[in-house]
Amino acid sequence: MLIESLTLSAVLFTIGVVGVLTRRNAIIIFMCVELMLNAVNLSFVALSKLYGATGQVFVVFTMTVAAAEAAVGLAIIIAIFRHKQSVNLTNINLLKG
Amino acid sequence: MMQINEFTSLFYSFTFYFFGLVAIASAIAFVTRKSPVAAAMWLVNVMFSLAALYVMLDAQFIGTMQILVYTGAIMVVFLFVIMLLNLGTPADLADARGKWGYLAALLVGLALVAEVLALTRENTLDRLIPPDLAAKMAEAAAHPVAGGVIGPIAAPLFKEYLLAFELTSVLLLAAIVGAVVLGKRRTDAH
Numbered sequence: 001m002l003i004e005s006l007t008l009s010a011v012l013f014t015i016g017v018v019g020v021l022t023r024r025n026a027i028i029i030f031m032c033v034e035l036m037l038n039a040v041n042l043s044f045v046a047l048s049k050l051y052g053a054t055g056q057v058f059v060v061f062t063m064t065v066a067a068a069e070a071a072v073g074l075a076i077i078i079a080i081f082r083h084k085q086s087v088n089l090t091n092i093n094l095l096k097g
Numbered sequence: 098m099m100q101i102n103e104f105t106s107l108f109y110s111f112t113f114y115f116f117g118l119v120a121i122a123s124a125i126a127f128v129t130r131k132s133p134v135a136a137a138m139w140l141v142n143v144m145f146s147l148a149a150l151y152v153m154l155d156a157q158f159i160g161t162m163q164i165l166v167y168t169g170a171i172m173v174v175f176l177f178v179i180m181l182l183n184l185g186t187p188a189d190l191a192d193a194r195g196k197w198g199y200l201a202a203l204l205v206g207l208a209l210v211a212e213v214l215a216l217t218r219e220n221t222l223d224r225l226i227p228p229d230l231a232a233k234m235a236e237a238a239a240h241p242v243a244g245g246v247i248g249p250i251a252a253p254l255f256k257e258y259l260l261a262f263e264l265t266s267v268l269l270l271a272a273i274v275g276a277v278v279l280g281k282r283r284t285d286a287h
Contacts, residue, residue, distance in 0.1 A: 001113055008117045012124050014209040019128035021202035027133050031140050038147055045156045053249035059159050063166050064265050068272035070171045074178045075279035081182050
């Protein structure tokens with residue numbers, strides 16, 4: 001099941017990348033990043049069957065970082081929404097040269 | 098692949114493919130939904146399927162953490178923020194990008210799929226298998242680590258990676274402080 005797991009991981013990661021590139025809603029882009037993190041976690045777990053449980057330790061760390069990232073990112077989104085009344089990235093282009 | 102595939106019964110394969118296909122279908126539904134709430138629910142479905150796959154890959158603890166932390170905590174925070182922000186109806190969100198976004202997504206998607214095909218064709222995965230895998234698995238079966246499923250994860254976490262584990266608490270503290278500062282309303286004193 002190793003090949004299947006790694007392929008599924010790659011497919012989910014690709015779907016996440018496609019979501020980031022095609023959507024404009026900041027919250028959905030953020031959730032796509034979470035999907036990519038999940039895909040990488042699946043790779044870690046699948047390979048930990050071969051190389052011992054260290055891969056699962058990394059998954060624990062990834063989840064912690066994802067939780068921290070979600071908290072800070074959503075706070076940023078709330079701050080932006082208060083400022084612009086929108087989370088659509090077309091309206092958030094202050095840094096766009 | 099011989100040592101790894103010996104435990105795959107028909108039922109195991111069927112369940113594995115079932116949850117894998119559910120995950121892919123839910124992920125596709127997730128990126129195509131207009132409503133953020135519907136997208137979040139599909140993402141929860143992806144995460145549940147992945148939790149099932151983790152359990153099937155002998156990572157029961159990670160599967161539990163997946164449900165508790167990801168679907169239980171992180172996605173609830175997402176849903177909370179979506180409902181807090183009052184984003185309006187899906188029809189006027191209009192959040193798909195123009196043709197350049199689709200083109201870039203198509204190119205990246207094709208490149209990644211090509212990479213997967215190259216990986217499976219070149220037998221790279223066979224070379225990933227450590228040569229002493231059979232000996233290691235036999236030894237692990239002969240001397241099970243104390244603590245059941247959690248023992249093998251807890252031992253490296255609190256020995257080799259203790260520093261990283263402690264630094265994680267600093268990261269979480271910084272994230273909490275950052276979230277509170279960012280989420281706080283500006284006062285007039287500013």
